[in-house]
Amino acid sequence: MTTTVFRDCTLLDCTGADPSPHSTVIVEGERIARIARGSEPTIARDARVVDCGGRTLMAGLTDAHVHAAIIETDPGRMLRESPATVAIRIKDVLEQTLQAGFTTIRDAFGIDWGFAQATERGLVRGPRILFTGACLSQTGGHGDWREPHHDDVPAEGIRGLVATPRLCDSPDEMRRAAREMLRMGAHGIKLMAGGGCLSPTDELEHTQFTIDEMSAACYEATTVGKTTLAHVYTPHGILNALRAGVRSIEHGNFLDEESASAMRRAGAFFVPTLTTYELISAHGASQGIPRRMIDKIDRAKAGGLESLKVAQAAGLEICSGSDVLAAMQPFKALELGLKARVLGAHGAILSATRTNARLFGLDREIGTVEEGKRADLLVVDGQPLDDVTVLQDARNVRLVMRDGVVFKDLIDRG
Secondary structure, three states, X not given: OOEEEEEEEEEEOOOOOOOEEEEEXXXXXXXXXXXXXXOOOOOOOOOEEEEOOOOEEEEOEEEEEEOOOXXXXXXXXXXXXXXXXXXXXHHHHHHHHHHOOEEEEEEOOOEOHHHHHHHHOXXXXXXXXXXXXXXXXXXXXXXXXXXXXXXXXXXXXXXXXXXXXXXOOOHHHHHHHHHHHHHOOOOEEEEEOEOOOOOOXXXXXXXXXXXXXXXXXXXXXXXOOOEEEEEEOOHHHHHHHHHHOOOEEEEOOOOOHHHHHHHHHHOOEEEOOHHHHHHHHHHOHHHOOOHHHHHHHHXXXXXXXXXXXXHHHHOOEEOOOOOOOHHHXXXXXXXXXXXXXXXXXXXXXXXXXXXXXXXXXXXXXXXXXXXXXXXXXXXXXXXXXXXXXXXXXXXXEEEEEEOOEEEEEOOOOO
């Protein structure tokens, strides 16, 4: 068993506690074995010692809303490439994500089971992947990519590589699709419960799926201990999703006090995704996104920070997801700076570590630096609580460890 000792670190354990300077963290195998604050314990002679030089050591970041397989904003263009090219480009996205400090991601549709398997086997040097596979959408909903005058879908999925939306228009169709995703090992079921920015035939304010339809998928997920996540913007759509049994509300840019209170009573998590609106608003036209879709993006962007304030006032469990696409994939950590405008730096970091781990059902394994947990650790230049934007530059992430294995090490030993 390999022993790694991180000495002289400023420990930001992501439990909510203040940083502890001059700390030592000892990793044995894939677990954190011991933490010593303000002192240095006896170190085994054969241990690998990492002198952090006062740098911050913290829990690995996580992202609860990723689309690693969306490497083009036009799905048809992406899937006109060869499967080999698509696979290599997705591999690059995953490996860059880990190098930026994200040790776990929840892919909110697109990544199929194959990349989760390849990463688990060590064939891809990427983050731990919690995948949902295909999202479920009604005809004409956010997952229906057809233009109004087209009948054929613009892109088909690639089995084991890229999953595309499944159209479901009854409880039975929802049940079958949910069971199929769960059969393939999906971590959760993604529902398109409302209109979206980049879909061609709906508006943000549209409510999609009946409660009975969503309930069928939620039931199937709960029977095997999995969760259901819903793309939805409006209070009415949020209330419908909650009544159906959804416990992870994605985006929610028009959240109000009534829907926030309902989320609190239901024990639902809130996953705002501020980054995607900022980036698409600024750069979407250059990526070929039509003006009518960018207009919807701008309307959603306008409600983002306000919905975060409402969620904070309601005492919701606020998670962190970036929802970045295509050329914007490297900017996942921008989400921390945007959330910090409301939550503060510490609150933003906790949303991307401790709270996301709770959402994933992995809070006994990851999300904080505590003895017995998996050694998902970062060593970072600077003090993120003083300036959370240091995490937005991957060059400041000097070391990345996942499950006790070092995947990046730029610490100068000289």
